Amino acid sequence: MINKIICFCGLFLCQTAWVQGQERAVLNGRIISNTNDLEGVYVINAQTEVMSTTTVGGLFSITAKSGDTLVFSSIQFKETRVVLTKEDFSNLNFTVKLNLLMHQLQEVIIKRYDNINAVALGIIPSGQKSYTAAERKLHTATALNATANAGTMAGGSLSADPLFNFFSGRTAMLKKEVAVEKKEFFMRLLENMFTLDHFVERLKIPVEYVKGFEYYAVENEKFTKILNSKNKTSTEFLLGELAVKYKEIIASEVK
Known part of the structure; x- marks a missing residue:
């Protein structure tokens, strides 16, 4: 009798599981x-x-039945649970809307490491001179490369490029480019340090002569050294002296 009951229960459970699977x-x-x-x-x-x-378009297929719960999970979306109904299986446009998961930062700390640079990292050797674009061209054009022809002649020889550049006038042209580049650098430094109002109202330079005065100032080697030191007090003092002389030049030209 017990064996029959066990057998019946087993058959019942199997049938139930089969029916549920079919649903x-x-x-x-x-x-x-x-x-x-x-x-x-x-x-x-x-x-x-x-x-x-x-898939890429957000499409999915899964085996389920009415009453089952679908769980939608991803690192970029909030977990969403949907309990299925009979209507969902006949809906050709069954759609589930997911909300993006916003990761809010509690605190942002910005640290400045002044000692971390190309030299400290070993990218550039310590003490090596840095060149501007114009200076690099001039250095390349005038540098004597003692190994340029080594191997073609006993003991090697000097490259003829610097001599060619000198006689062709290219070296002189590159020197002018370096001089112009330096003046432009000092002009930007001067304009960043002092506003137009400072030249017009404080130094009493007519506005139409301000740009000319800036060129006049950066032509002065003593002034550019102080300007390059970024000492604003000393720069302003010498700028005032140059302004007096420049206004005298303007006055003489007007006469």
């Missing part, structure tokens, strides 16, 4: 959100633990 069908749907990155979202049936993932 599940493939559910097609898609997810939507405020982003186009919809691929790779996990879709899990909480009852059967069957899992699927979404």
Whole structure:
């Protein structure tokens, strides 16, 4: 008798499991959100633990039935749970909206490391002179490369490029470029240190002569040395002296 009961219960459970398995069908749907990155979202049936993932367009397919709970999980979206109904299986546009997961930073700390530079990292040797673009061209044009022809002649020889550049006038042209580049650098430094109002109201330079006065100032080697030191007090003092002389030049030209 006991064996019959056990057998009956076994058959009943198997039949129930088979019936339940038959009730599940493939559910097609898609997810939507405020982003186009919809691929790779996990879709899990909480009852059967069957899992699927979404495609690039957010489409997914999974076996389920009415009453099952689908869990949508991803690192960029908040976890969403949807309890399925009979209508969901007949809905050709079954859609689930997911909300983006916003990761809020509690605190942002910006640290400045003044000792971290190209020299400290070993990218540039310590003590090496740094060149501007014009200075680099001039250095390349005038540098004597003692190894340029080594191997073609016994003991090697000097490159003829510097001599060619000298006689062709290229060296002189490059020197002028370096001089112009330096003046432009000092002009920018001067304009960043003092406003137009300072020249007009404080130094009493007519506004139409301000640019000419700036060129006049950066031609003075003593002034550019002080300007390059970024000592504003000393720079302002010498600038005042140059302004007096420049206004005298203006006055003489007007006469």
